Amino acid sequence: MLFVAISLSDQAYGMMTLIAIIVDLIMSMAILKKAIQHKQSILFIFFLTIFFTSVAWWPVAIEYVYWIITGNLFPYASLAELNVLGIVISFLAWLYIYMKVVHHEKPKMMLLILTIYGIFSLSFFIYVIYYVRIAPGAPVKSMIGNEITPFISDAPDIILLYAFILLITVLITGLHFSIRSMRVQDNLEVQWKGRFLFISFVLYFFGEMDFMSMFFGIEFAVFTRLILIFSSILFYIGFMMPDFMKKLLNLEEKL
Secondary structure (H helix, E strand, C coil): EEECCCCCCHHHHHHHHHHHHHHHHHHHHHHHHHHHHHHHHHHHHHHHHHHHHHHHCHHHHHHHHHHHHCCCCCCHHHHHHHHHHHHHHHHHHHHHHHHHHHHCHHHHHHHHHHHHHHHHHHHHHHHHHCCCCCHHCCCHHHHHHHHHCCEEHHHHHHHHHHHHHHHHHHHHHHHHHHHHCCCCCCHHHHHHHHHHHHHHHHHHHHHHHHHHHHHHHHHHHHHHHHHHHHHHHHHHHHHHHCHHHHCCCCCCCCC
């Protein structure tokens, strides 16, 4: 087969996605190690949040690495369910953390909200599986997205609606979680965690707008992937507050 040439912008997007995944994997493994050491279930859920956030980016990275090795393109549609799986699990994991910390005194409401979003997300995942693997003529690109560039696809309205609902939910819950932390009295570490998380969630909201690249071009997607890398790092700092950051902020003496 002939070598398939792709633009420098597409290559940059593939490289940035690969870097973002590596950064997330390093952080998620560090979180998993602490979760096992301290036997804290909330840390394990946090690990799932970070890890499966990167899983949603794997299709692009797989395509990019496949292109580097073979010079040809891997059919993106065949990896669409991997993208959705990452989105669904990372979202539900974050929602569980939010409900557990903020609304722990309302277990029935927590169960109800997680059930509603769980059914909603499962229905969407089944929708994608059907049109990628089962429907006549699968993958049905008109129902899951047509490729605009080697790594970017457009999206039908139902997928855009699902993505928008999840993004708004993450933004609202994330900002609420962050503001509560910033308002905690007599605990500078928690206040700083809230500040880092606040910035992280704002960046995440704009970073996950990469689906808008079908309107603004691949360069926009490269920029949003860079934003997501910073968002992930700040999210990790805001949740874990590593020792080096405590020293940098002089928090060890003030706790």
